[in-house]
Structure formats: C-alpha cells, structure tokens
Amino acid sequence: MSRRALGHHVYIVECCxxxxxxxxxxxxxxxLKAHNQGKGAKYTRARRPVRLVYWESCESRSAALKRxxxxxxxxxxxxLQLIQGQGLEVAVP
Incomplete structure (x- = not known):
C-alpha cells in the first residue's frame, strides 16, 4: 500500500x-478511483476524468475537515498558488 493510501487527507482534483x-x-x-468511476461527489460525476493535483495529510479527521x-x-x-507550492496560510474565522 502506498504512503498516500490511508490516513486523513485533504485533496484537490482538477476536473476535465x-x-x-x-x-x-x-x-x-x-x-480518486471512485471519482473517475462516477461514484464520487456529485460535482465530479459529470466532469470526468479528474486528476489529482494536490494533497496533504493531517493528524486527525477534525484537522483534515478544518483544513x-x-x-x-x-x-x-x-x-492554484497552493497547488504550485506557494502555500496557503489562512485563519479560520
């Protein structure tokens, strides 16, 4: 199993x-497999294929959902700046 497979992940995919x-x-x-099989989010179903452009791992479910x-x-x-590696530092209101 790859390092990316299990954990708490936030990700960005680019749709077609x-x-x-x-x-x-x-x-x-x-x-990602579910998104590309039309079994993912409703938003991505009509916008396949999708490709992973960014992901990060978090220590917990709550941290990942906050992120x-x-x-x-x-x-x-x-x-796009985040995807290009320029980071995203924002405070949650």
Whole structure:
C-alpha cells in the first residue's frame, strides 16, 4: 500500500473542464478511483476524468475537515498558488 493510501487527507482534483474540486478522504487512492468511476461527489460525476493535483495529510479527521473548509473558502487563484507550492496560510474565522 502506498504512503498516500490511508490516513486523513485533504485533496484537490482538477476536473476535465478545468475546475477544481476539494475534498476529504481516509483512502486517497480509493477516493480518486471512485471519482473517475462516477461514484464520487456529485460535482465530479459529470466532469470526468479528474486528476489529482494536490494533497496533504493531517493528524486527525477534525484537522483534515478544518483544513478542507479553509481551502474550499479560498478563491481559485489562491488554490492554484497552493497547488504550485506557494502555500496557503489562512485563519479560520
């Protein structure tokens, strides 16, 4: 099993139409497979295939869900900066 497979992960996929989808999962490989089989989020079902462009691991489910909310609240431009390795430091209100 790869290092990415199990844990608490926040991820961003790029859909075939260029849009970005942010999500949380315990099993990253299975979640990506589900997205590409049309069994993932409703948003990605009509936007397949998707490709993983960013992921990070968190120590707990609550930390990962908090981080997911932080990323989802950001603009596309900020998400692209995160993907490009420029980081995303935001405070949760």
């Amino acid at each position: 139409d260029g849009t970005l989808y942010t999500g949380y999962t315990r099993d990253l490989e299975q979640r 997911e909310r932080q990323i989802k609240a950001q603009s596309r431009e900020v998400k």
